[in-house]
Amino acid sequence: MNYLKSLVAAAALATCSISVSSADTLKIGYIDPLSGHFALAGDTGLKHFRYAADRINEAGGAGGMTVEIVPFDNKVNPKESLVQLQKAIDQGVRYIVQGNGSSVASALIDAINKHNKRNPGEEVLFLNYAAVDPAFTNDRCSFWHFRFDADADMKMAAMTDWLAKQDDIKKVYILGQDYSFGKAVANAAVTMIAEKRPDIEIVGNELHPLGKVKDFTPYVQKMMTSDADAVITGNWGQDMTLLIKAASAAGHNVPYLTYYGGGLGAVATMGEGAIGLVKQITEFHQNIDTSEEQVANMDRFQERYGTDYYYQRVFTLMEMFDRAIDEVGENDPVKVAFALAGMEHETPYGPVSMREDNHQLIQPLFISTFSDDVSRTLEGTAFGFATDPDGMIDGDATRTATTCQMERPS
Numbered sequence: 001m002n003y004l005k006s007l008v009a010a011a012a013l014a015t016c017s018i019s020v021s022s023a024d025t026l027k028i029g030y031i032d033p034l035s036g037h038f039a040l041a042g043d044t045g046l047k048h049f050r051y052a053a054d055r056i057n058e059a060g061g062a063g064g065m066t067v068e069i070v071p072f073d074n075k076v077n078p079k080e081s082l083v084q085l086q087k088a089i090d091q092g093v094r095y096i097v098q099g100n101g102s103s104v105a106s107a108l109i110d111a112i113n114k115h116n117k118r119n120p121g122e123e124v125l126f127l128n129y130a131a132v133d134p135a136f137t138n139d140r141c142s143f144w145h146f147r148f149d150a151d152a153d154m155k156m157a158a159m160t161d162w163l164a165k166q167d168d169i170k171k172v173y174i175l176g177q178d179y180s181f182g183k184a185v186a187n188a189a190v191t192m193i194a195e196k197r198p199d200i201e202i203v204g205n206e207l208h209p210l211g212k213v214k215d216f217t218p219y220v221q222k223m224m225t226s227d228a229d230a231v232i233t234g235n236w237g238q239d240m241t242l243l244i245k246a247a248s249a250a251g252h253n254v255p256y257l258t259y260y261g262g263g264l265g266a267v268a269t270m271g272e273g274a275i276g277l278v279k280q281i282t283e284f285h286q287n288i289d290t291s292e293e294q295v296a297n298m299d300r301f302q303e304r305y306g307t308d309y310y311y312q313r314v315f316t317l318m319e320m321f322d323r324a325i326d327e328v329g330e331n332d333p334v335k336v337a338f339a340l341a342g343m344e345h346e347t348p349y350g351p352v353s354m355r356e357d358n359h360q361l362i363q364p365l366f367i368s369t370f371s372d373d374v375s376r377t378l379e380g381t382a383f384g385f386a387t388d389p390d391g392m393i394d395g396d397a398t399r400t401a402t403t404c405q406m407e408r409p410s
Helices: 003-015 039-058 078-090 102-118 152-164 180-196 217-225 238-250 266-270 292-305 312-328 333-340
Strands: 025-032 066-073 095-098 125-128 145-147 171-177 201-208 230-233 256-258 278-282 344-347 350-354 365-371 384-393
Touching: 025 039, 025 078, 039 066, 039 292, 039 312, 066 078, 078 095, 078 102, 095 102, 102 125, 102 180, 125 333, 152 180, 152 256, 152 278, 152 365, 171 180, 171 217, 180 201, 180 230, 201 217, 217 238, 230 238, 238 256, 238 266, 312 333, 312 344
Parallel strands: 025 066, 025 095, 095 125, 125 145, 171 201, 171 230, 230 256, 256 278
Antiparallel strands: 278 365, 344 350, 365 384
8 A cells, every 4th residue: 555545544543534435346255264263364364354355455456446345254275165165156257365274274275276277367366475385485475365474484484583593592392283384394403403502402392283283282292291491383273372371370481482372362371481482483573673653553453443453464475465456456466466476575674575576575573572561462462573683684685595386467
């Protein structure tokens, strides 16, 4: 969204008095969990997309078209996701957004590739806001897929750079969810620790069933028995919340190096014992220095939905999508994809760019630590996350080599 459109959107959201009059509606299908163990993550993501769509509509729409977010509950199940994808296509949806679960994203990429090959002129575009298996922008890259979050390898590179400087950490325990993403995190951790700190002993490398563990106490006990000096985990959703809950209850006072330590529900379970110990590597947290306009935007979101502002990448995605639609002037996924590839965009947290070679967004990353010394707190607690000294990683520094050999429409 350009600066003028942003100002118009802000004024419209404040007054709730402006509407878009357009005969055309541009539908975006939101395929994520809206029931089951990960429903909280899915519902919160849906709120972010709807808020972002409202901002676009109240600023005149995308290419003059009203943006509508159409939700589809996939229960984080790949097979159910394909059922919901077909329902979306049958309803005229040409753009799909999804983020919870790389197993789901994998199924969607394959299905959309096949659909588009069989149905020229009726193509569907997949905008991925959180599924971070590195394969999706490497060997399994697709012209029809764009990722707006840093992949697991990009995040692990930053995390292990920090780890390499911690001379007191001699033993590490890796715990993850048993599917493609969890395996990608574990593999990246093992490889990068060996490269940067070969003296560190990996005393545990364990996967657990996704969304099935009710009590992580046995896993925490194994970590404590191993005498690990730090824990690495890519857990998200309920699996992150319950892990932190068990660690806090057991008094496991070692650094937890996480991808989603500040995710929904986790902060409320941690308490004072986690101060200075739980770290996360993300493209956003609430206490990054930013403009007054962005602070007001976060406040408006929280007032409207009664939940914290988590997914800046959703707004980045929607703003870049809005720009692409404006540029091509029509609802054409092929032209929108070409417009997105190589696009540069300014966010409240720094410049980003979409790689043309593999459709991976390059953006700044931040290492932050759980703290009680923050201006913006989370989940009604006195806690939040604060950027570490030298914890901001420039986007260009996160760029990794790619094996992508993308086939593009002629």
